[in-house]
Amino acid sequence: MAWISKLSLVLLLAGGAAFAHHSAPVFYKVDERITISGTVTEFRFTNPHAILKLEVESEDGEKQQWTAETTSPSVLRRRGWSQASFQPGEKVKLEGMPSIDGSFLIRITRAFREDGTEIGVPPGTDN
């Protein structure tokens, strides 16, 4: 597995080592908010950040596959989230930060079921 070591070395030499804090400001416009609605296709409730995949239909009918990132499940659990919070096929509305690069990526700040019920407790801080 020498190639893995070489790859890691290259990454470490490129302007500071790569450490995994998964910083929001480098991926998201932290001062902006967008809202998307779609159908859940997958939910992974694992650290470092839980991931929700959903299909969103745009205004012109295009089906977009969105990745919705949250904070750590360790933190979310204390806000009332669990692996059972989202089920595939369920329709949800998400509020959050848009991606800087324009990709279909959102950092969730609040999540709602189809009937408007909020999922978990809104964050006092976002990790």
Added chain:
Amino acid sequence: MRPLNVLSAVAGCALALALAPKSLHAQAPEGHGIAGFWSMAPGPMPPRREPTPVEAELIASFPEGAVLLADAGAIEFPPGEYGGLDVHASLRDAAKSYDPENQTDAFLTCRPPGLIYSMQGPFPIEIFEGRDLIVIKLEYFDLVRVIFMNETEHPDDWPLSQTGHSFGRWEGDTLVVDTAKLMPGTLFNNGVDYTENVRLRERFRLADPNTLVVTQEFEDPGSFTGTAARIMSFRRGDDHVYPYDCDPTYGIAIESRQGRE
């Protein structure tokens, strides 16, 4: 394999302490009140707000000229921002080529960002106070710190690690901890790292039974000039720190996002 042996010993020690709270109390019947579960207090930290009296007292203890960083807690500096710290020009230049996408690389996504940065992040900690040891479990990346209360210097042959070697002492009601032997880690998570010669000094003081104030002072001539400092307040909670058990496939999920250019 010595580093692994040491880490295993540290983890085992922490587990033993966690599983034997009665013996802990038997060793330290008085304690100093810092044991327990602590969450970062919500909202900004100084200098983004006025310090409380205890915070002000601790800030006054910083070395003259220390730079109090404004990124404690949930706040994060963007690329190119170093909070007024005099980071060496060569490292600033190198940071211009830093690619934050590396943070989600599947090989690296579960690598802790370093102790100094981890201690100020908005994740809970749990403190176990014994006679000769104080153990601090960080929920963030499952880091476990051991602070030797019966030592006064760092062994020359101590291996570098994410949590380094720490010794502490009580100065009145303040726990003062000195840490060295840290592996290089990020200063601000934006491309500049401290070196293995960094020295960290921390103070832990109860403002009241349910409020713990923690300060950091650190120097690293290899990456910046002078002293950097942070101050954070934690609130006591009725909970425990649980395993983080980082899942590296998180990075794959982010990297495979649709619409990425």
